[in-house]
Amino acid sequence: MQIGYKLAAEAFGPAELVRQAVRAERAGFDFVEISDHYHPWLDDQGHSPFAWTVLGTIAARTERIGLATGVTCPTVRYHPAIIAQAAATLALLSEGRFTLGVGSGERLNEHVVGRGFPAVSVRHEMLREALEIIRLLWQGGYRSYEGKHLRLEDARVFDLPEEPPLIAVAASGEPSARLAAEFGDGLFATEPKEEIVRHYRRAGGKGPGYAEVPVAWAPDEHTAARAVLETTRWALTGWKVMSELPNPVNFEAATTTVREEDVLGQFACGPDPDRFTEVARQYTDAGFDRLVLMNAGPDPDGFLDFFQEELAGRLRGLAPDGTGE
Numbered sequence: 001m002q003i004g005y006k007l008a009a010e011a012f013g014p015a016e017l018v019r020q021a022v023r024a025e026r027a028g029f030d031f032v033e034i035s036d037h038y039h040p041w042l043d044d045q046g047h048s049p050f051a052w053t054v055l056g057t058i059a060a061r062t063e064r065i066g067l068a069t070g071v072t073c074p075t076v077r078y079h080p081a082i083i084a085q086a087a088a089t090l091a092l093l094s095e096g097r098f099t100l101g102v103g104s105g106e107r108l109n110e111h112v113v114g115r116g117f118p119a120v121s122v123r124h125e126m127l128r129e130a131l132e133i134i135r136l137l138w139q140g141g142y143r144s145y146e147g148k149h150l151r152l153e154d155a156r157v158f159d160l161p162e163e164p165p166l167i168a169v170a171a172s173g174e175p176s177a178r179l180a181a182e183f184g185d186g187l188f189a190t191e192p193k194e195e196i197v198r199h200y201r202r203a204g205g206k207g208p209g210y211a212e213v214p215v216a217w218a219p220d221e222h223t224a225a226r227a228v229l230e231t232t233r234w235a236l237t238g239w240k241v242m243s244e245l246p247n248p249v250n251f252e253a254a255t256t257t258v259r260e261e262d263v264l265g266q267f268a269c270g271p272d273p274d275r276f277t278e279v280a281r282q283y284t285d286a287g288f289d290r291l292v293l294m295n296a297g298p299d300p301d302g303f304l305d306f307f308q309e310e311l312a313g314r315l316r317g318l319a320p321d322g323t324g325e
């Protein structure tokens with residue numbers, strides 16, 4: 001069991017994200033994970049720095065903690081050749097601490113380059129081709145590729161680590177879980193659905209399962225829930241909505257009916273470690289063994305202290321359910 005800290009790149013600027021990562025290492029987290037967005041979910045969040053620059057700085061400022069993208073779309077806004085190069089460089093700078101999390105993306109970030117955002121079946125085809133290109137380039141030498149959607153022409157990544165980074169592939173259903181098993185070294189998800197892990201295992205996937213756990217620390221439950229409503233209510237819309245809306249204003253409109261009781265039903269809110277453990281157990285019961293705590297509370301340092309002093313031991317005592325096998 002490993003416990004990660006989500007760097008909320010939509011809610012904080014780059015220097016603050018680096019500071020939180022350094023604090024997370026001191027607090028005992030095993031890894032930090034950062035979203036790779038062009039826009040925030042809501043204008044009220046107010047940030048969205050370039051994830052790869054932030055990760056490179058974190059690699060230079062830390063010694064032990066793992067680093068991960070959660071997740072990068074290597075098909076529209078980026079070409080997979082660029083991601084292959086970026087991931088290889090970060091693996092070298094972090095001395096092997098980097099995990100490349102990839103997924104088929106959200107319209108919120110990918111539409112900005114004017115190439116459109118295809119249907120989900122096409123996105124899966126593109127992600128498959130992107131992973132083939134990344135794996136090909138990590139073999140070394142000059143490489144070319146001719147796919148249905150993506151091409152590569154005489155490209156070589158010159159600086160490669162001895163061992164390539166692990167790739168965790170985001171999944172929300174059976175097709176993407178099979179893709180994760182075929183091309184990834186691990187699984188990434190945002191919902192505690194046992195069937196995602198089951199599809200991944202049945203397709204031959206043997207790697208770790210990453211999952212984002214929604215939490216909000218504050219001295220009282222109401223303050224925590226209000227913070228979620230202000231900045232993170234988009235998380236209650238579900239993946240089919242999250243992947244399709246184009247701009248923060250659309251998420252603002254789509255979340256006007258989210259209530260405090262909705263937040264309390266999904267998030268661990270407040271200072272009670274038992275509630276945090278209860279929410280986390282939903283994910284371990286589904287078979288996940290890499291829990292990423294996505295704190296939407298108003299006080300990051302208070303949450304980091306809470307984790308170190310009261311929560312870490314409880315979460316590390318959870319065991320993933322074997323039903324995913």
